[in-house]
Every structure is written in structure tokens, then in C-alpha cells.
Amino acid sequence: MFRATETGKALLAKNPASIDNETLKSYPSFVEFQKAGSAGQTKAEKPVAEAASASSATPEEQIDAAQAVLHSALSGELLQRILDNSPLFFEQLIVDLLVAMGYGGSHESAALKLGKSGDNGVDGVIDEDRLGLDRIYVQAKRYAATNTVQRPEVQGFVGSLVGFGANKGVFVTTSNFSAGARQYAEQIPQRVILIDGARLTDLMIEYGVGVRISREIKVKRIDEDFFGEG
Template sequence: MIPDYQSLMLPVLRYAAESEQRVPDLADRIADDLGLSEEEREELLPSGRQRVLQNRIHWAKFYMGKAGLIDSPSRGRFTASEAGRRFLAGNPERLDTRSLMQFPEFVEFYESSRKSGSSGDRRVPASVEEAEGSSATPEEQIEQAYRSLNAALGADLLDRIRENSPVFFEKLIVDLLVAMGYGGSHKNAAEQLGRSGDGGVDGVINEDRLGLDRIYVQAKRYAEGNSIGRPEVQGFVGSLVGLGASKGVFVTTSSFSRGAIEYAQNLPQRIILIDGNRLSELMIEHSVGTRSQQTIQIQRLDEDFFTEDG
């Protein structure tokens, strides 16, 4: 299990007291010390832009730097300061945000960050007690909140879809597929999808604007808990075979049974199963049935800007 950023402070400082460090290299050493699996070493933040372990080491280093325990002698490198070495000489058992409050530099940073928090700056917790109870870095807290909001939105979307008619559901599928780049134009997509079904197929939509290939669609607006079983997927596949089709999408507002999923994974035809959760994720991603309420832009330091040539 990857430790939280506060638990990483002391080992990071100890390594920094031995020699200059880089976050990626130090992440490998700490992963070896902890016996982390390859999956844990490669685990990414939900944004997919940085490994979790490296992100937590970065924040541990950042906070210790604000306390004066870490120096950065050159770009991308850091080492323990004299204050950091003196702190280690006392053989501390733990180093965390509360411990950092003994250093005037961190108190000054802490207070200034709290004051600027009214403009949206939450680089430090609102209180030391909050910091002790939090194992997530600021970036992780933002992403956790983002996932929670999307989960609630996804549930609301599915509830509203189930409240509407099958015709509305078919129109929604058209809107989503067009937003994803299929069907050419909305008019052409609507002509292909949503017409009378043919042997278990609800509609067909062009895969590209030229209509070089087509995708057959089956849409089932089911209540939560009423899952789609293997027989229904088999019936859809049988229809595709009869039509000479090789690609199909089966969309439902509920879920698919394990048997249905395993069956679809071992077919010569390319069959994509989209359950309610995936449907809501795609709707949110492509702004179908949703609209942006607030955008939060997170800035990062541009190291290249501060690099002097020559």
C-alpha cells in the first residue's frame, strides 16, 4: 500500500540527508524499501498525468521545504538543509504537518496560505487537526471531490433517463454518438438510428462521415437491477450475423451479467457493451445532458521559464 504524503516525509528527509535526490529516483528507492508491487509503483492519479507515489513525495518535499528542512540546490534536485539534518539528529519517530508547526518558516507559510484561501488557495489544510485526519495530497483531494460529484451526477442522469420514454432514450443515443464523432451529422445519424428494429437491432449508424463502415445498435432502457443476460446479447449477435455486420454496440441503463460480458469478449465480431455507469460517464465526458457549471484551473510552476540561457 502506498503511504500517504505525511508518512513519506521522514523517509524522504532521511534520503535527502544522505545525498541530493530527484523525485523519480527517490520514488524507486522508497518503493523498493516498502516492497511495493509493480501495479502500486505504476498507479496513476485519476487525471492520469502523474504517478501517485511521485505525487505524494513531491508534496512531502514541498511542505518540508516550506519549513526550511529541504533545500533545492539545482533544478529538479533537493537535499536536506542544515535545519533538516539537526531535526534528524534528534531521532524523530514521525514527521507530519503538526510537527512542521514548530518551524517559524512553516508557520509563516501556513498563515499566509490560510489568508489567501479566501481566493481559492488551499495548499495547506484549514487546521492542523484537518491535516492530521487527511491522508490525501491537495491534488488528490480535488480529484476525489471531482469523482464524487461525477458519481452523483451519473446517478441523477440514469434516474432521469429511466423516467423518460424509450423514444427519448433513442434520441439520447443519437446525441451521444454524434457528440463522439459518429454518424456524420445529427440529421444523418437520426435517419439511421431510432427507426424500427430489424431482428433485434434498434438502428444503424455510420462509423465515419463517408459511411465506409456501419455500427449496429441495440438500446435497452431497463430499471436498475434488471441486468442484461447472455441470451439477449446472443440474440443481438445473431442479428448482426444475419445482416453480415461485424460491429455492434449494446447500450443499457442497467448492467450486464458476467456471462454476457464473457460471451461478448470472445466473439469474432466486435461487440461493445455499454452499461449504465459507462453510459453516464460518456454523457458527462461529451456534455450530453449536462453543462459546465464551474471550471477550476490548476496552475503549475513552469520550470523552463526560470531557466536562464548561458
């Protein structure tokens, strides 16, 4: 697991054209990191390692690596923003996300059905399709990262589904699920999807909820058909 430092976040906020060794050498902590890594290398190994660091990755691979760093930083910031806001904001966020994913028919109808906390163990219900032929029950827990959702909480949610005669549910949390909770959800006849904080932010980024495009990079290649004479 990697976590961006405040220095790293400050660098990302500048939207640098590239992040390479030359850029990072301006940071004393990176220089110390390089020294520590090279301390155990022989004189013959050092040039090889430096060459591999400089030239082994293609430009596209470097772009992918930079995008992964940006994605990770954005996910962390999204999760913190969610925790900084109210439970009502969190419930509205779930509405926005589910509608963006194609559930609920329309934003207005979805918003009327979600956000009613304490309704017999569920936080809301949303139509699976525009005609309302099937419904999905939702439980939303805005927990700190250290407050892991355990099996009894998932069992309680499933018990509520049985009470409603439902067989589909989504349990969303900003924290994590224990191994016991995940194992239980996989074994029951009801279809219950567990969405933890990491998966939640991934879906938000994928469906454009709470984020916007800051910059796009288009990678172009030779059009072989254009240059083909045959």
C-alpha cells in the first residue's frame, strides 16, 4: 500500500508535465531514498540500475504510471472530502452515484426513495430499472477508516432484506469490510454487494461523480491505412 505525502500532493497539484527522477531529485527525501537503495549495490550493478530506471519504461508506460499515481491521490482526497461532510451529504452522494450508473430511473425519483435513515435497518430503496420492476435496498455507513464493518452489521442488513421480501441489496461504507463480512455475503442466497471506500471512490471517478476532467492527453500513432498504397 502506498500513500501520497503532503509534499507529493503539492507536486501533483502543480500538474507537472512529467514526474521523473530529474524532477524528484529536487526533493532531499528522494535523494536520501536513492542513496539508501544504492548502498547495497556493487559498482557494476549501479550503472545497470540507473539505465533501467531511465530507459526501461516506454513513454506510454510512464503515462500509465503517472495516471495511477494521480488516480490514487484523487481517491484518497475524495474519501477525505466525504468524511468531512455530513451523513446527509453522503446519502445524496449515493443517490448521485446510483443514478449515474443507470439505476433509479431519474434523479428526482431516486432522491425521493433514498435518504430515509432508520427505516427498519435500511437507509433507502432504489428502482433497479426505469419501470420499477425490481428494487435494490441500500445501507450506507459513513465510517472512519479504522471502523471496519463486521459480519453482524451485514447480517442485520440481510435480515432487513428478508423482512421486506427482497433479495438484492447494496451495503456502502467509507471504511472496509472484515473478511468474515465478505465471506458471509458470498454465501447467502440474497445478492448483496459490498462497496468499501476504495471501491466507492473508484466508481465515483469512473462515472464522473464529484470529479471533473482537468486535462486530457491523446496518444496518436501512424495510420497504416493512410500510407498503404496497395
